[in-house]
Amino acid sequence: MPEIKQISISLIKTLLVSVVFASAGHFLLQYPLQEGIIVMTLIQIIIFYVWNTYMEYRMRVNESIQETRRVIEYSKQGVEVQCAHCKALNFIPVRLDEENNFTCDTCNKPNAVYIDITIAQSATGINKESLSVGSYVKDKEAAIKEISDKE
């Protein structure tokens, strides 16, 4: 079992450090050896505990910072759209390098998303939203059919 091996190794290291410091205290300051070993071991346990608590705290802070960043990035690249089946609003990430299909949170039915980008001269101003993600499979098919019927 690797855990037991690891724990044993760190216990031996802790004891070794205790023995070294207690011996130094014993020879230099005539401090009792056994007491020195016990005190040094306790001090190390306290230091490890404080250090581990601090590292855990730092890890948690880091995680929440990254989570916040992820949410910010996600909201930059997403848009709220209506489900083609039940008209419920869904917030979906939008990507240009792959299909943006999504399953409705409310009715669990699949939706396909078509992105329509409109270019205009920036000086003239535009009435239309520059990026609209509101067309769905049925609408798109119907529109294509309508256009081709007229031609």
Ligand SMILES: [Zn+2]
């Ligand atoms: Zn739906």
